Every structure is written in C-alpha cells, then in structure tokens.
Amino acid sequence: MDEYISAVKTCLNKYADFTGRAARPEFWWFVLFWVVVLAITGMVSRYLYGIAALALFIPMLAAGARRLHDTGKSGWFQLLSFIPFFGTLFLIYLMAQPGNTAANQYGEPPSGTPAAAMDIAPGQQ
Template identity: 35%
Template sequence: MTFFSSIRSVFSKYATFSGRAGRPEFWWWTLFEYVTRGLLGAIYSVIMFDMIAPIIASGATDDAAFDQIMAAVFNPAYFVLLAWSLAILLPSLAVAVRRLHDTGRSGWFVLLTFLPFVGTILMIVFMVAPSDPKSNAWGALPQSK
C-alpha cells in the first residue's frame, strides 16, 4: 500500500471501526497525520509569534496588551489547526482500532493511550507487531500487509 492509497483508504473508511488495517495503512496514515498537523502547527506558531513579539518587546502589561495576546493566540490559523485536528480524529481512531484488530487485539486497547507513558509505549509495541497471518474475529488478512 502506497502513501496516497493509504490516505484514500483511511478517509474512505472514515468512521469504520470494524475490519483490519495492515501496518502500511496505519503507518502511512500516521505520517500524514503528523506532517499535516506539524505544518499547520508551524504556520500557527509563526503567525502567533509575529503578533505577540512586538507586544512583549514593548513591555506592556495592561489589559489591552493581554487582549492583544489573546487575539494572537486565537488567530484564524488556530481555528484551522483545531478544525483539521478534529476532522482527522475519528479516522485516526478508526485506523488505530482496525490496526489493533489486525494484530488480534480488541479495539478497546486504544484506550491505553490515556495512560501516560506506559500506555503510549504499549500502543507503539502493538502497532509495530506483525499482522495475525490468518483470518481472525475481525476478518481476513488485509491486502496491504
């Protein structure tokens, strides 16, 4: 499975939590997710810094300066980043659940991400694990293996 075919696949299964997703589909999607959010985050940061730097340099500490800083923090780029993050939340969860299914695990293991550090390490271990070579409770081996 190529980079673009995996992105198409994840978006076409936007909220599909059943079935299986092979390693290429999951990891290409993860790369896409991190790169797009990283680029949007960088754009947001540059805009915010450009708006805040003069305020900080002036040494202003009054309410007007605070209002200007808040306007800088919540600039339009922030809402673009927020909208994008919310738009890819469901497909990201869905592909993670399908990837867990591919390794023979319940999708409920995705809740491990709420455990700081340990949960993240376990999820990485689960996600790099090889696919279950046979059909399992969630279907046949995906073609993208």
C-alpha cells in the same frame, strides 16, 4: 509514493469504519500523513490546527482500531494511551506488531495491496 497515497485514501474513505483490519503500512503511512497535516496547519494558525485535528480525530481512531484488529486485539486497547508514558509506549508496541496472516475474529487479513504482503514477518510464509 503510490503506497502512501493509497493508504491515506483508504483511511479517509473508511472515515468512521471501526470494523475490519488494517495492515501495518496502511496505518503508519496514515500516521505520517496525520503528523504532517497537523504540523503544517499548526504553523499556519491555531484555528486551522483545531479544524484539522477535529477532522482527523475519528479516522485516526478508526485506523488504530483496525490496526489492533489485525493483531487480534480489540480497538478498545487504544484507551491505554490515557496511561501516562507507559500506556502510550505499549500501544505503539502493539501497533508495530505484525498482523495475523490468517483470518481472526475481526475478519480476513487485509488484501488487494502490496502493503499487506509486507506485513508478513520473515519465516511466516
């Protein structure tokens, strides 16, 4: 539960920060938060859903860009989601890949959280 709260806080604190890197667990915990918030607000009212969707749009894009940076890809790869079906599937595939364990052009690997250690694929240590 602490990892979930930490990931959500990190993504909200980096509201419009498209630089740096985000570990897999940080991104996917934030996606879960995003889905739950939008589902709950959607059940309550369209107005609340619209406010929540607008409020979380930029942090979701920023977290996605940082996640792609962790795999060595540009954040602009998020534009693949405009390609119906296959673009979105390929983007999910990219987001699910393990991050680079070494520094890349986007910075040092995410550190300071146990989540970063989970991003190392077996045999890469």
